[in-house]
Amino acid sequence: MGELLVRYEESGIDERILRAVEEMGFVHMTPIQEKAIPVFLEGRDVIGQAQTGTGKTAAFGIPMLQKIDEEDRSLQGMILCPTRELAMQAAQQLRQFAKYMHNIRVLAVYGGQDINRQIKALKGGVQIIVGTPGRVMDHMRRHTIRLDNLKMVVLDEADEMLNMGFREDMEAILGQIPCEHQTALFSATMPEPILQITDQFQTDAEMVKVVKKELTVERIRQYLYYIRRSDKEAAAARLIEYYNLKRGLIFCNTKSMVDELAENLKNRGIAAEGLHGDLSQAQRDTVMNRFRSGNLQMLIATDVAARGIDVNDVDGVINYDVPQDIEYYVHRIGRTGRAGKEGMSFTLASRRESFRIREIERVCKTKLEEKQLPSGEEVRQHKEASVLQKIREVMEEANTADCYRAVERFEKETGISAIELAAAFLYEQVGGEPEEIVEEPKVVRRDGERRFGDRRRDGSGSRNGGRFGDRDQRGGRFNDRDQRNGGRFGEKNGSYRSERDGRQRRFGNDSRRSDRRQAENGGRRRTSGEGSYRAAGSGFKGEKR
Numbered sequence: 001m002g003e004l005l006v007r008y009e010e011s012g013i014d015e016r017i018l019r020a021v022e023e024m025g026f027v028h029m030t031p032i033q034e035k036a037i038p039v040f041l042e043g044r045d046v047i048g049q050a051q052t053g054t055g056k057t058a059a060f061g062i063p064m065l066q067k068i069d070e071e072d073r074s075l076q077g078m079i080l081c082p083t084r085e086l087a088m089q090a091a092q093q094l095r096q097f098a099k100y101m102h103n104i105r106v107l108a109v110y111g112g113q114d115i116n117r118q119i120k121a122l123k124g125g126v127q128i129i130v131g132t133p134g135r136v137m138d139h140m141r142r143h144t145i146r147l148d149n150l151k152m153v154v155l156d157e158a159d160e161m162l163n164m165g166f167r168e169d170m171e172a173i174l175g176q177i178p179c180e181h182q183t184a185l186f187s188a189t190m191p192e193p194i195l196q197i198t199d200q201f202q203t204d205a206e207m208v209k210v211v212k213k214e215l216t217v218e219r220i221r222q223y224l225y226y227i228r229r230s231d232k233e234a235a236a237a238r239l240i241e242y243y244n245l246k247r248g249l250i251f252c253n254t255k256s257m258v259d260e261l262a263e264n265l266k267n268r269g270i271a272a273e274g275l276h277g278d279l280s281q282a283q284r285d286t287v288m289n290r291f292r293s294g295n296l297q298m299l300i301a302t303d304v305a306a307r308g309i310d311v312n313d314v315d316g317v318i319n320y321d322v323p324q325d326i327e328y329y330v331h332r333i334g335r336t337g338r339a340g341k342e343g344m345s346f347t348l349a350s351r352r353e354s355f356r357i358r359e360i361e362r363v364c365k366t367k368l369e370e371k372q373l374p375s376g377e378e379v380r381q382h383k384e385a386s387v388l389q390k391i392r393e394v395m396e397e398a399n400t401a402d403c404y405r406a407v408e409r410f411e412k413e414t415g416i417s418a419i420e421l422a423a424a425f426l427y428e429q430v431g432g433e434p435e436e437i438v439e440e441p442k443v444v445r446r447d448g449e450r451r452f453g454d455r456r457r458d459g460s461g462s463r464n465g466g467r468f469g470d471r472d473q474r475g476g477r478f479n480d481r482d483q484r485n486g487g488r489f490g491e492k493n494g495s496y497r498s499e500r501d502g503r504q505r506r507f508g509n510d511s512r513r514s515d516r517r518q519a520e521n522g523g524r525r526r527t528s529g530e531g532s533y534r535a536a537g538s539g540f541k542g543e544k545r
């Protein structure tokens with residue numbers, strides 16, 4: 001177990017960084033770190049793909065820090081991220097790695113934060129910025145960021161930035177770097193459109209892939225429930241209760257669904273909050289902080305909002321809606337089961353969506369285990385058991401003598417026995433019979449499944465239409481370093497293989513592009529000052545209302 005993996009202390013990395021990562025509890029390098037760090041250090045372009053939660057941030061963050069010239073106060077490294085939350089998180093992680101490198105300054109620059117504050121910080125000399133493309137462009141136009149000495153650029157979640165419509169910004173930024181530099185892309189998924197970016201802006205990139213057979217993490221148990229639409233909310237509540245989710249994430253496809261569900265779960269007594277781009281920056285911060293600190297049980301989010309987010313010990317992810325892009329499934333459930341831990345995912349679907357489930361299974365090379373929701377009776381028993389367990393703890397720890405006397409008195413005065421009283425207490429805690437939720441019945445259609453594909457709203461036709469197909473024949477442009485050996489966090493099982501899953505797989509040609517444009521422009525044009533470009537970063541581009 002793990003003896004073949006490189007230990008951090010033997011990695012040859014700057015000892016100040018080592019000290020920091022050891023304090024963070026890192027012992028072995030994860031496979032993507034082991035493979036990508038040396039290539040990055042060589043100064044080569046990198047395309048890094050590895051499963052969610054396997055430490056890609058360190059895979060680019062550590063070598064970037066090591067290559068910074070600390071005597072030079074100019075901007076040398078830039079990391080682009082799709083959202084402000086991710087920029088903050090990555091900047092935070094880099095600062096942790098750089099804890100003992102006293103001359104390195106890392107700054108997060110994102111929309112929604114006072115630009116003057118950022119400008120002031122930039123003037124002080126910042127070697128690494130971590131930012132959203134819109135805000136970085138903003139600074140470039142104001143000449144508050146100079147790219148003259150920029151040696152390293154990383155696109156984290158590059159595919160999501162494209163999804164969100166950041167292509168132009170990314171091209172503009174990458175196209176304006178005057179000096180020689182290296183460019184690295186990292187994500188758990190690498191759909192086709194990304195390869196155009198790599199063609200355009202990378203030279204002789206080294207492909208570093210640590211992909212096992214499946215795109216999803218195998219320590220995440222993936223469950224599937226076929227239920228009626230109208231039962232979804234009750235089903236989600238039941239799963240939270242039955243599986244005892246203490247810190248969970250629920251994904252919806254639209255912002256309005258996020259709001260609605262957050263409201264309804266709150267009404268059911270679950271501590272839930274929504275997270276999406278229509279919230280103010282302050283609200284987003286509050287919600288994320290509560291979630292990170294463990295004071296929020298369920299975070300309900302859109303895909304964009306939670307991409308790349310690394311929160312410890314998320315015990316379960318619920319797909320309230322079947323995701324719109326197949327890759328989204330990977331990123332969604334990847335919020336749990338991180339850094340070698342276990343996790344659970346629950347996908348709620350209607351029978352009509354079964355073809356999408358099969359597409360997910362095929363592309364991700366995974367299997368969703370079809371399950372029945374726990375019955376009302378099972379939930380009740382489960383609750384009873386956990387209440388009784390709690391009571392037992394109370395009996396062990398608390399002094400109940402006073403209460404003892406109260407029960408005796410009650411028994412004497414009313415003639416109600418202690419056991420009747422206890423049963424009533426239990427009932428009061430557990431509640432009555434839960435509502436019954438039945439599995440959606442299987443419908444046998446005479447015309448078979450063909451209908452699923454044909455019934456898409458935009459009428460975009462056939463079920464497969466060539467859009468979802470695996471593209472396994474990308475030319476030999478990259479020097480593939482396939483990982484056949486690397487387990488992660490100490491495990492080794494020899495089952496890695498290279499994946500060349502091509503292009504973006506979206507279920508049908510939906511109208512998201514135009515939604516995106518709207519979202520981007522909707523009331524967010526600034527007309528004062530430097531002109532009327534988008535105040536990027538306020539709101540998430542690409543979310544569906």
Ligand SMILES: Nc1ncnc2c1ncn2[C@@H]1O[C@H](COP(=O)(O)OP(=O)(O)OP(=O)(O)O)[C@@H](O)[C@H]1O
Nearest residue numbers: 026028029030052053054055056057188308310339
């Ligand atoms: N070598 C290591 N040993 C132990 N823990 C690690 C190691 N490297 C990273 N981690 C931890 O693993 C967690 C996940 O890391 P990170 O967020 O970089 O994953 P990722 O690969 O970027 O995932 P995603 O695809 O979801 O963005 C973090 O909390 C990080 O601190």
Ligand SMILES: [Mg+2]
Nearest residue numbers: 056057156308
């Ligand atoms: Mg990441």
